[in-house]
Amino acid sequence: NAGVTQTPKFRIxxxxxxxxxxxxxxxxxxxxxxxxxxxxxxxxxxxxxxxAGITDKGEVPNGYNVSRSTTEDFPLRxxxxxxxxxxxxxxxxxxxxxxxxxxxxxxxVT
Amino acid sequence: xxxxxxxxxxxxxxxxxxLVLNCSFTDSAIxxxxxxxxxxxxxxxxxxxxxxxxxxxxxxxxxxxLDKSSGRSTxxxxxxxxxxxxxxxxxxxxxxxAAGNKLTFGGGTRVLVKP
Numbered sequence: 001n002a003g004v005t006q007t008p009k010f011r012i013x014x015x016x017x018x019x020x021x022x023x024x025x026x027x028x029x030x031x032x033x034x035x036x037x038x039x040x041x042x043x044x045x046x047x048x049x050x051x052a053g054i055t056d057k058g059e060v061p062n063g064y065n066v067s068r069s070t071t072e073d074f075p076l077r078x079x080x081x082x083x084x085x086x087x088x089x090x091x092x093x094x095x096x097x098x099x100x101x102x103x104x105x106x107x108x109v110t
Numbered sequence: 111x112x113x114x115x116x117x118x119x120x121x122x123x124x125x126x127x128x129l130v131l132n133c134s135f136t137d138s139a140i141x142x143x144x145x146x147x148x149x150x151x152x153x154x155x156x157x158x159x160x161x162x163x164x165x166x167x168x169x170x171x172x173x174x175x176l177d178k179s180s181g182r183s184t185x186x187x188x189x190x191x192x193x194x195x196x197x198x199x200x201x202x203x204x205x206x207x208a209a210g211n212k213l214t215f216g217g218g219t220r221v222l223v224k225p
Contacts, residue, residue, distance in 0.1 A: 031211055042114070042199055042215035043154075058212060090153060094211055097142055097161070097203075101154040 001026050004102035006091050012108045013081040021076040021105050023091030031094045032074040034058075034066065036087040037104075043090060049074055081109045112137045114202060116216035124224050129187035131219050133200035138178045141211065145174050145185050146199045148218070154199065158185070162205075190223045197221070 007022045025032065030051050035043040035058075045058030049068040063085060065077040074093075078085060086109045091102040113136045123129060133143070142161050146154040158167045158174040160183065166175045171188040187194055197220045201213040 033212070035213075035215075040217075042116075042217045043201075043213070044215070045212050048212055059214075092154075097211065098144065098156055098159050099211070099213060100156065101146075103153040 006102040010106045017081050018079050023074045025093040029093035029095050033092040034076045035090045083109050112214045114216035116219050120220040122222040129190050131185040133183040135181045135202050139205045140202045141205050143202045148197045192223050192225050195223050
């Protein structure tokens with residue numbers, strides 16, 4: 001199993017550009033999550049999904065959108081990128097309890 | 111709103127010393143607590159998960175305790191090694207199936223084990 005995979009690993013965006021961060025898991029987990037981690041800080045939840053077709057906001061959803069059309073994929077969309085969205089983004093998945101994390105996407109907005 | 115705190119933010123110990131990492135949370139209505147390890151520039155690796163009904167979990171040199179009534183968890187790492195150098199994060203999830211097992215993270219403790 002590959003576990004949770006994320007693409008791209010790194011990206012630089014200009015202010016106002018848009019992009020989609022990809023996340024795929026091959027463990028048939030129902031739950032999937034997007035977190036962001038700012039330098040020297042813990043992780044904050046952006047959006048989560050409890051199954052295909054069901055998504056909900058986390059603590060810091062502004063400026064982001066998600067969709068969940070399949071069990072495996074949970075892309076995160078950034079519209080009109082802002083410098084405040086410079087961060088490392090982690091995708092995670094879980095069956096019931098234990099969450100498994102992807103390697104992260106390091107995003108810089110300049 | 112749940113808040114999770116980890117003190118100290120950084121810790122340096124000589125090799126062989128036992129590590130004691132602290133995590134406190136404000137709302138005791140938790141479903142579980144999870145400890146993670148994060149190496150620089152890498153993702154998170156799950157170390158231990160403690161269900162709210164449990165008092166502790168052990169894996170090799172790692173032992174984590176949970177005291178819900180006081181809102182505390184402690185991660186013990188016995189006989190530390192330079193390879194234990196990393197940032198350690200704790201996170202709690204709320205009660206209730208509708209809560210979706212969302213994690214609230216502490217800020218982490220950065221550990222350096224000196225040879």
